[in-house]
Amino acid sequence: MDAVIDAARTSWVPVGEASDFPLQNLPYGVFSSPGSPPRIGVAIGDHVLDLSIVADAGLLDGTIPDPLVVVTADSLLPLLAELLDADDSRIRDSGLAETPTDDTVTGAALVPRGEVTLHLPVRPGDYVDFYSSIQHATNLGRMFRPDSEPLLPNWRHLPVAYHGRASTVVPSGTDIVRPCGQRRGDPDGEEPTAFGPSRRLDIELEVGFVTGGPGNGLGTPVPVADAQEHIYGYLLVNDWSARDIQAWEYQPLGPFLGKSFATSVSCWLVPSEALEPYRVGGPAQEPEPQPYLRADGDHGLDLDLEVWLEAAGGEERRISATNFRDMYWTPPQQLAHVTVNGTAIRPGDLYASGTVSGEGPGTYGSLIELTWGGKEPLSLPDGSTRTFLQDGDTVVLRGWCGGAGRPRVGFGALRGQVAPAPTML
Amino acid sequence: MDAVIDAARTSWVPVGEASDFPLQNLPYGVFSSPGSPPRIGVAIGDHVLDLSIVADAGLLDGTIPDPLVVVTADSLLPLLAELLDADDSRIRDSGLAETPTDDTVTGAALVPRGEVTLHLPVRPGDYVDFYSSIQHATNLGRMFRPDSEPLLPNWRHLPVAYHGRASTVVPSGTDIVRPCGQRRGDPDGEEPTAFGPSRRLDIELEVGFVTGGPGNGLGTPVPVADAQEHIYGYLLVNDWSARDIQAWEYQPLGPFLGKSFATSVSCWLVPSEALEPYRVGGPAQEPEPQPYLRADGDHGLDLDLEVWLEAAGGEERRISATNFRDMYWTPPQQLAHVTVNGTAIRPGDLYASGTVSGEGPGTYGSLIELTWGGKEPLSLPDGSTRTFLQDGDTVVLRGWCGGAGRPRVGFGALRGQVAPAPTML
Numbered sequence: 001m002d003a004v005i006d007a008a009r010t011s012w013v014p015v016g017e018a019s020d021f022p023l024q025n026l027p028y029g030v031f032s033s034p035g036s037p038p039r040i041g042v043a044i045g046d047h048v049l050d051l052s053i054v055a056d057a058g059l060l061d062g063t064i065p066d067p068l069v070v071v072t073a074d075s076l077l078p079l080l081a082e083l084l085d086a087d088d089s090r091i092r093d094s095g096l097a098e099t100p101t102d103d104t105v106t107g108a109a110l111v112p113r114g115e116v117t118l119h120l121p122v123r124p125g126d127y128v129d130f131y132s133s134i135q136h137a138t139n140l141g142r143m144f145r146p147d148s149e150p151l152l153p154n155w156r157h158l159p160v161a162y163h164g165r166a167s168t169v170v171p172s173g174t175d176i177v178r179p180c181g182q183r184r185g186d187p188d189g190e191e192p193t194a195f196g197p198s199r200r201l202d203i204e205l206e207v208g209f210v211t212g213g214p215g216n217g218l219g220t221p222v223p224v225a226d227a228q229e230h231i232y233g234y235l236l237v238n239d240w241s242a243r244d245i246q247a248w249e250y251q252p253l254g255p256f257l258g259k260s261f262a263t264s265v266s267c268w269l270v271p272s273e274a275l276e277p278y279r280v281g282g283p284a285q286e287p288e289p290q291p292y293l294r295a296d297g298d299h300g301l302d303l304d305l306e307v308w309l310e311a312a313g314g315e316e317r318r319i320s321a322t323n324f325r326d327m328y329w330t331p332p333q334q335l336a337h338v339t340v341n342g343t344a345i346r347p348g349d350l351y352a353s354g355t356v357s358g359e360g361p362g363t364y365g366s367l368i369e370l371t372w373g374g375k376e377p378l379s380l381p382d383g384s385t386r387t388f389l390q391d392g393d394t395v396v397l398r399g400w401c402g403g404a405g406r407p408r409v410g411f412g413a414l415r416g417q418v419a420p421a422p423t424m425l
Numbered sequence: 426m427d428a429v430i431d432a433a434r435t436s437w438v439p440v441g442e443a444s445d446f447p448l449q450n451l452p453y454g455v456f457s458s459p460g461s462p463p464r465i466g467v468a469i470g471d472h473v474l475d476l477s478i479v480a481d482a483g484l485l486d487g488t489i490p491d492p493l494v495v496v497t498a499d500s501l502l503p504l505l506a507e508l509l510d511a512d513d514s515r516i517r518d519s520g521l522a523e524t525p526t527d528d529t530v531t532g533a534a535l536v537p538r539g540e541v542t543l544h545l546p547v548r549p550g551d552y553v554d555f556y557s558s559i560q561h562a563t564n565l566g567r568m569f570r571p572d573s574e575p576l577l578p579n580w581r582h583l584p585v586a587y588h589g590r591a592s593t594v595v596p597s598g599t600d601i602v603r604p605c606g607q608r609r610g611d612p613d614g615e616e617p618t619a620f621g622p623s624r625r626l627d628i629e630l631e632v633g634f635v636t637g638g639p640g641n642g643l644g645t646p647v648p649v650a651d652a653q654e655h656i657y658g659y660l661l662v663n664d665w666s667a668r669d670i671q672a673w674e675y676q677p678l679g680p681f682l683g684k685s686f687a688t689s690v691s692c693w694l695v696p697s698e699a700l701e702p703y704r705v706g707g708p709a710q711e712p713e714p715q716p717y718l719r720a721d722g723d724h725g726l727d728l729d730l731e732v733w734l735e736a737a738g739g740e741e742r743r744i745s746a747t748n749f750r751d752m753y754w755t756p757p758q759q760l761a762h763v764t765v766n767g768t769a770i771r772p773g774d775l776y777a778s779g780t781v782s783g784e785g786p787g788t789y790g791s792l793i794e795l796t797w798g799g800k801e802p803l804s805l806p807d808g809s810t811r812t813f814l815q816d817g818d819t820v821v822l823r824g825w826c827g828g829a830g831r832p833r834v835g836f837g838a839l840r841g842q843v844a845p846a847p848t849m850l
Contacts, residue, residue, distance in 0.1 A: 126592050152676050157618050162678040163588040167551050167769045177644040179766035193582050195715045219602040251577050253587040254679020261766040290620045341604035341686040344592045
């Protein structure tokens with residue numbers, strides 16, 4: 001697809017070559033700064049453009065910069081790209097911002113990103129988590145059911161999913177308190193169950209989309225060909241998982257407390273339009289799915305992904321590098337599936353892809369796969385090893401399209417540190 | 426426990442003996458009438474007391490009658506019972522209402538219930554569905570796994586549950602459009618899957634609670650002994666289920682599209698306080714659960730429940746009568762379990778019990794149990810039979826505490842009619 005913002009255009013706001021946020025991205029977020037309440041902004045280079053100030057100056061055509069308005073209204077991307085274009089002076093040198101040198105920018109409308117606190121870009125109504133990487137589903141099947149076909153019979157016919165907890169979706173930077181819960185009793189013990197802090201705290205590297213537009217209305221399926229119109233944008237998701245709690249509780253109704261304690265999302269919502277140049281053909285699907293799931297054209301996404309792990313006080317190490325383009329089920333198929341029974345979608349809903357795992361050990365999106373069930377520990381730069389997460393560990397997810405001569409449309413880092421379980425239990 | 430509103434007190438509003446809504450109940454709802462927007466009311470006899478008018482008259486101590494305020498603020502029940510008490514004249518004969526005879530009431534503050542449209546009492550943030558009837562779980566285990574122990578190993582150790590869809594929680598009276606979806610292919614056919622309107626549309630008779638109070642805050646478990654303080658009130662739930670869609674999709678992540686198309690709730694939220702006189706001891710639990718799930722005192726509820734089924738144009742027939750007192754896991758245990766991993770609860774969340782089934786065929790809360798997997802059809806008054814629901818069928822759930830000389834604290838009818846699947850698919 002053609003780029004909405006031509007790759008050659010640049011901004012009067014300085015943007016470094018390695019920045020996730022050039023003029024071609026302009027993702028939304030909700031930020032606050034000392035003494036000011038949360039408000040909407042757009043990331044550009046190392047700054048945040050404060051949309052409340054831009055709106056007050058009459059430059060947003062009357063749009064009220066509120067998260068649900070942003071995801072449901074007509075796109076602001078072309079207008080914002082005009083305002084930030086190197087050739088435009090409506091904000092630059094207007095009193096809202098000044099550019100005393102080519103490398104610096106100051107003024108009320110542009111806040112340095114390092115000085116702001118980021119919040120959730122939207123508060124999801126419903127949160128759905130898929131299971132759409134064939135490599136991830138195969139790896140887990142091999143570990144948990146070594147004597148059977150790794151993929152269950154339904155897996156190639158529909159994008160398996162479950163509803164997750166919406167109240168515990170938290171922004172990047174939120175500490176993840178190690179959850180307590182019930183697990184199977186130790187094999188050599190007498191008790192059928194045990195209780196305490198999770199011993200197998202894991203991550204899941206995922207990509208999520210957020211719905212926008214007018215919604216579909218109860219009882220009205222979204223055809224797969226129209227699904228993209230209902231997707232406002234994308235973000236990174238870390239679906240923290242307590243494997244021991246999950247393994248004991250999940251039959252027959254699926255994961256619950258092993259997942260519900262926290263789900264982290266990156267704070268900059270990258271608009272679908274900014275990702276258009278990086279769309280790729282969907283994966284080959286065999287057997288061909290039911291007609292309501294058959295997608296044409298470029299419904300995959302060439303999106304590089306990384307997982308980094310850092311012990312408390314140590315250096316970070318990259319433990320996985322993979323790509324989103326090989327996901328078996330794609331976002332348009334996922335949304336067509338969710339709504340085929342008439343389910344209502346609402347603006348701001350969050351739909352996560354499931355763990356993104358490629359082929360081969362260095363491309364897996366969870367520790368249970370990277371350490372093969374805890375049997376093959378990872379080494380960290382400080383000499384320590386990890387199977388599952390220890391208190392104080394920080395996990396950072398990164399993702400971006402482009403680079404290498406093309407505009408880098410990135411997601412910013414999604415960061416979370418493990419805090420000890422509460423002592424009251 | 427002692428009644429908050431003494432059983433001997435009566436109201437100046439006429440209340441019939443069979444009414445669900447005496448002075449001892451006073452459940453909240455959101456209603457609208459022709460030409461007026463939705464607003465909060467309280468059911469009393471055959472009328473709704475319009476709290477916006479009562480508040481405007483300065484009689485609610487400054488409380489703003491908004492659904493989330495009602496469930497989080499200090500209880501209004503004692504004050505409302507005073508205002509409606511036979512001996513109180515602040516509303517009666519005040520201009521807001523008149524009582525020309527002992528049997529009639531008129532005036533702006535009291536709207537006949539037959540003239541109003543009811544809406545959701547609260548829009549749930551998260552919706553959790555449990556599986557807490559031992560008889561129901563045993564029945565389904567016997568049908569689906571005839572050669573194994575009917576209860577899975579975890580069932581007696583924790584209240585199994587999953588997150589359901591919040592966007593499709595609908596009020597009583599909403600038509601239920603038969604969902605389309607994917608199911609296993611016919612056994613004698615060549616296709617592994619089939620697609621179309623569900624052929625096994627079922628109900629689940631459940632009781633739900635709605636959280637109120639201040640919330641717990643992320644990372645802070647609610648002790649089982651404190652759980653009741655976080656429960657604002659109760660309502661009836663019909664967890665419509667497409668058994669064929671569910672059976673094909675549910676491994677390994679649980680029910681999804683087989684449930685997400687619609688969940689109906691009754692429109693009057695019965696305050697916990699009104700149910701105090703009907704609390705009973707919890708069920709015997711063997712083995713004893715983990716300490717965080719051990720509840721003392723009267724954490725069960727003696728609540729009669731009925732399911733009625735009516736073919737289009739026919740008469741209704743009662744197909745099940747049961748009671749909520751025998752549920753294995755109770756609401757305080759359920760809430761302690763949900764939060765033990767630090768999950769945040771929010772005011773207005775909905776937690777449904779799971780299907781309520783007693784011992785014996787006439788006490789089951791779903792058609793799959795009542796017809797034993799479709800093998801033993803039910804007869805209706807018009808001579809037709811049913812295994813699962815047909816288009817045009819209406820299902821009515823009823824529930825009440827008391828009666829037989831004690832105040833009847835009822836929930837009102839929860840009604841839903843099955844509409845045909847959309848023809849577009």
